[in-house]
Amino acid sequence: MIRKTLIAAGALALLAGTSLVPAHAAERKETYKLMELFAEVFEKVRSDYVEPVNDEELIEAALNGMLTSLDPHSSYLNPKNSRDMDINTKGEFGGLGIEVTMEQGWVKVVSPIDDTPAFRAGMQPGDFITHLDGEPVQGLTLSEAVDRMRGPVNTDIKLTVRRVGAEPFDVKLTRAVIRIQTVRSHAEGNIGYIRITQFSQSTHGDLVKHMAELKKSIGKDIAGFVIDLRNNPGGLLDQAIAVSDDFLDKGEIVSTRSRKAEDTQRFNARAGDIADGLPLVVLINDGSASASEIVAGALQDHRRALLLGSRSFGKGSVQTLIQLPGHGSMRLTTARYYTPSGRSIQAVGIEPDIKVLQAKVEPIAVPERERRAEAHLRGALANPDAPNGKEDKKAAPQGKATPEPEPEDADGKPAPVVIKLGDPTQDYQMARALDLIRGLSLYRAPAN
Template sequence: MRMIKRAAGAAALVFLGAGVATVLAQSNTSETYRQLNLFGDVFERVRAEYVEQVTDEQLIESAINGMLTSLDPHSSYLNRKNFQDMQVQTRGEFGGLGIEVTMENGAIKVVSPIDDTPAFRAGMQPGDFITHLNGEAVSGLSLNEAVDKMRGPAGSEIKVTVRRGEAGEPIEMAITRAVIKVQSVRFRTEGDIGYVRITSFNEQTQTGLEKAITTIQQEKGAALKGFVLDLRNNPGGLLDQAVSVSDTFLDKGEIVSTRGRKSEEGTRFNAKPGDMAKGLPVVVLINGGSASASEIVAGALQDHKRAIIMGTQSFGKGSVQTIIPLPGHGAMRLTTARYYTPSGRSIQQLGITPDLEVHQAKVEDIDQAARRRESDLRGALRNDTVSGTKPAPATTQPPAPNGDAPAEPGNGAAVNDNKPPFDYQLSRAVDLLRGIALYQARSTGN
């Protein structure tokens, strides 16, 4: 999750010369000077004696990035180009492969591919570890360095090698880069259920969500029984958008709170009156690729009992990163706070536990033609409650072995390759919402 702030007041500046450091900061103890002098000595020695010539800019940027990345996996230095790329990304358009990655134990791990991007179409999955780019190992690269190598002109190809699972064989994918235009909200109806998928939280998300809900309500009217909010494989994004999305379904109460190093710097975000879904039941789908802003939304709706959370354990990123521009250079992404759900839970490393744990499953259609029914049996009694019912014609298949029950087909399972992949988790969510609607209708006597 990224919340962009501008640095206010004078920033702490460090000027390094030949073993000399001048510090403009609140703390200027002798120990600080000693440590900075040590850094200056190392810096000067590298400049003078390293086997290859390295620019001062390279050394300083690497030193800054090393300082920040040593803090946690999400703090880092953004040079001018990366900072510009990040700004474009939060607006909903950027260039590259279309994956969200993180650093885990020195390896580049895929948090999730973005829908309808080159990486998604190539078959990259959450949890994949990227091991090589164009045949070169990524081990030893920083997260920013690896991301920079994956970016390039639209239409250019890159070979990405991934490892899937503990002992999985390497998988090489040839992926053509593209300009990634993120449509962060997609929607449709599943019969009498509204389905809304949010793929990321950028500046367009809240506008897209409002359009989705309004369109579904106009299309279905009083027949609408509820909403599925799909946050699976959503890696997060902007904090203010996560707050807005949560507020869309809440009428009051706290959405999320952040707590920084100093207790007085904590912030609370509260819902405003008005539930755009008008109290209809909501099911939120999450999985291991749901991170950060996705977990804020799921946690808020879960704590307020406004939605049923379904799926599998989420990613577990419970920290806030502030983007602090560095005039004349780039910016620093610094972890400045942890966030907490309305009940005070921190999801850091733990994630959101679903109310109903449902794993994705492969469901295959059974060829009904291969199964026989009672009406297929020779001499079956007719149904005496329906007038005009005639005995069904005898089947050409042999009778069941014992004469009174149909035999199980030997190979009745078949997959219709012309149908879109069956989404078991979504099917369970839709069934649950219809069940809730039926229960409510019976309870009220309607």
């Protein structure tokens, strides 16, 4: 018992980063008892579990369990996963090209990354991956499932996918080196189209280059820009701030507020608008999360851009990557962020100024229960400004139109419907954004 108490007290001191002298003796005494319970369970597992167990794996699992119980975005990253995180933020990694999360024990697709094996195979946001090469993913952690999906370039993996309204089907993908080009652009007549797929270290610099190229290629008759943030899962906070600053001359971009009032941070725009004050339309949908919501919220609150599309995901929290020397790192939710008007979008998302559903010929109705949202994640943080902390899950569906019958593949199963984002002949939201820019441009044109 003495040994276990020492383990517990030592572990508490390590976690707290303080000495063993208690600031509040009674409170610390109770905490010591709980740490002793942990030590006792740990010893029982080591000695009595049906198979030998690895001490390091047990501790890692305990740390990850503690953090993931707080909210869906906090977690422990062992040294390997911590290195993978660094690779992802730099914008290059090996794999299939899908942003994923874990829901109900299955891997859920948040968004396929443009021009990757997963994107070309027709993987869609909201798809559930239930098996990897015939092995069920239930029982795996998210990091374990991701590790299995990654592998040597040019090797194959079979994913079993469940999609709403379709029978389970298999998708065979060939792994590739995923080099994320976070910014893409092209001209649509006299309108510049810019798609930002995520916020990595190069996003701000790439955006500036693409804007300059568009202005040069279109010339003095340029009418405005469409900024596409659909299915953008987020990324680095500093890049979201820099991108927002690119289009704002002054004012607050975002503020972050943690437990301590003195830790509040406010980020303000500097003079200079790389769009030269031309009309902006920002496209968002329920795959637009985190950093992309910071950009959308800032431009909306300052009335610098009109938002078009559907309600965003609603991830209004900030995660800090805390290094644990020799032991990887921990990703901890340390603050909520607020748009310039002071609103938290946590679990409620950002409503577009003009709601336009994606469509083929008719709007594709998405029942509210099927809409992706932060509020639907188990353990999601509450919104401090909402009456019940979260969005109204009984809200009316976003559309009433009946979709066309899905096309079928050779086996008689529904074939994936892949809309090429940014192509106005296929992308209904994009076509409406172009119409809006043209209208705004006519309104701004001086009278002769």
